[in-house]
Amino acid sequence: MVTKQFSGSPEDADLMRADSLAREIFSDIANKWAFLIIETLGDRTLRFSELRKEIEGISHKMLTQNLRMLERNGLVERTVHPTVPPRVEYTLTEPGHGLRTIADGMCDWTHTYLGRIETARRRFDT
């Protein structure tokens, strides 16, 4: 798993590399905005401003920052139409869709357990 222990032997070298990379990706993606962007895109193709409108509460800066990150990891594809005014569109790649399935799972999970979580919170907050 991502928290594997290594002995330091030479043949573990690439495993350690893969592991630290996995950690890095994990840190990138386990983030509120990334999930919301993926979820909002779905199988549509949206412009920057459309994403900004649909994702309530995200700032200009956070949107660009996360889109860059997702683009860098190959999860979204960014296409620039050289018109004036410029038109930039974002869509999910295949790995992106894979992650979307997981994000969907999280949403389902949230909705099925919403009630239980709410009561758990109330019990705790006393």
Place this chain on the structure above:
Amino acid sequence: MVTKQFSGSPEDADLMRADSLAREIFSDIANKWAFLIIETLGDRTLRFSELRKEIEGISHKMLTQNLRMLERNGLVERTVHPTVPPRVEYTLTEPGHGLRTIADGMCDWTHTYLGRIETARRRFDT
């Protein structure tokens, strides 16, 4: 979905409440450490210090903070054995296990796409 738009009509009131709560939960758990804790626990029962050892790089403070958060949301159960020295054990609840399935999915996803992501990064970083 979590980014639904509301008209402000009275019958939307509870939906809005549910939505904002969902957002809150989402913000809580879409976090690197929460995922790693869930994933590390699995179906075992671990002590604080054991978790600390297994989750590489987590600080004392972050571990307690996230365990409190997970406990508050009813995802982990905390049992204190009133011995000396004290012994505190953590285990996943049913909702916690649901989330664990999702975390597992994320790990699988990471490993299947690790190569593609790495090359995507190299292309981007030029």
Place this chain on the structure above:
DNA sequence: CCGGATCCTTGCCGATACTG
């Protein structure tokens, strides 16, 4: 319309020290 750059505020997080 997009996104980079800058400034500035906020809160995260680590280190440390102290209780039960």
Place this chain on the structure above:
DNA sequence: CAGTATCGGCAAGGATCCGG
């Protein structure tokens, strides 16, 4: 051993301006 409290550095994130 487990948890809380405090403090301080630093990075995340919002607001704004400018440039393509």
